[in-house]
Amino acid sequence: MNNSGKIAIPKIELHVHFEGCIGPELMARMRAGEKISRPELDALYSFDNFPGFLKAYARVMAALEQPGDFREAAGFIAARLAARGVVYVEFTFTPLPHVRRGLEHGRVIEAVLAGLEDARAAGAKLQAAFIYDTVRQWGGEAAEQSARLAVADMKAGLPVVGFGVGGDELGCPATELQPAFEMAAAAGLKRYVHAGEVGGPQSVREAVEILGASRIGHGIAAAGDPELLAELARRGVCLDVCPTSNLFTRAVDSYEKNPWPAIAAAGVPVTIGSDDPGFFGAWLDEELERCAAAWQLDQAALRGLMVTAARHSFQPREKREELETIVAGI
Ligand code: ADE
Ligand code: ZN
Secondary structure, X not given: OOOOOOOOOOEEEEEEEOHHHOOHHHHHHOHHHHOOOHHHHHHHOOOOOHHHHHHHHHHHHOOOOOHHHHHHHHHHHHHHHHHOOEEEEEEEEOHHHHHHOOOOHHHHHHHHHHHHHHHHHOOOOOEEEEEEEEEHHHHHXXXXXXXXXXXXXXXXXXXXXXXXXXXXXXXXXXXXXXXXHHHHHHOOOEEEEEEOOOOOHHHHHHHHHOOOOOEEEEOHHHHHOHHHHHHHHHHOOEEEEOHHHHHHOOOOOOOOOOOHHHHHHOOOOEEEOOEOHHHHXXXXXXXXXXXXXXXXXXXXXXXXXXXXXXXXXXXXXXXHHHXXXXXXXX
């Protein structure tokens, strides 16, 4: 597979979880996967709703047993993204589950960065940055611990550009997470919140007003609230929508029912992401192909989505403009 497929434009991916890129193919190559039979592998990835997905996600994360596994995964993922035409990715990465399993964070992130370098040395033309996120249902203290890791790595010069939250959107009130988000913002990190995926419009409103999110993962629940849409548009808060993920987690019944076109029509910046291609089976090029088919998006519309992604990446202005030039094809 390479970038000569149907969606042969340079792509930017702003909503993809590093750990969510570990699908059965990569798992079977990893140390933990070697011990697993095919039926066990299928069971590992099976789920039929959002809580089930979060459980499967935790099982897959646990397959990252040692720094070498992170390096192997990063090399594979970077090569795969580059082959699909992704030129810039903002990975969401969740350090705390690995720390809680006894891994040393410094060695983990060093291994991830080494894996990216391995892929580049083998020809992958991919620029990457990281948003460290916390696990919402683990509460405020875990959020502060995660934010401290993000701030420390950013200050150490690693490519960490944001702090975020994922997991069970209904598992902890925004107010409890607020100190962590303020700490991250005070240090210069941008804020990324998963909201409006399984929660309602109020969850999106709190992501913006309490946690200061400048981008939202999903956010589709905002479609039901015209005032909220107007507020998101006014503030220029970008929604990184993932239609295939929404189908798999049962957040939405079909591509056609996904409300992102109405959200974009209300003037809210929207990008398309793959979220967890290892679990949902669609990398960004396939995600875009499915979107193009469902909503008759032509090449110009797809390029438009990429331009929005360039403009809303968490990079400084100069870098955003450079990315925009690349994806606009000018
Ligand atoms: N972590 C990985 N994928 C996620 C999703 N779709 N929602 C919340 N947290 C996640
Ligand atoms: Zn996500």
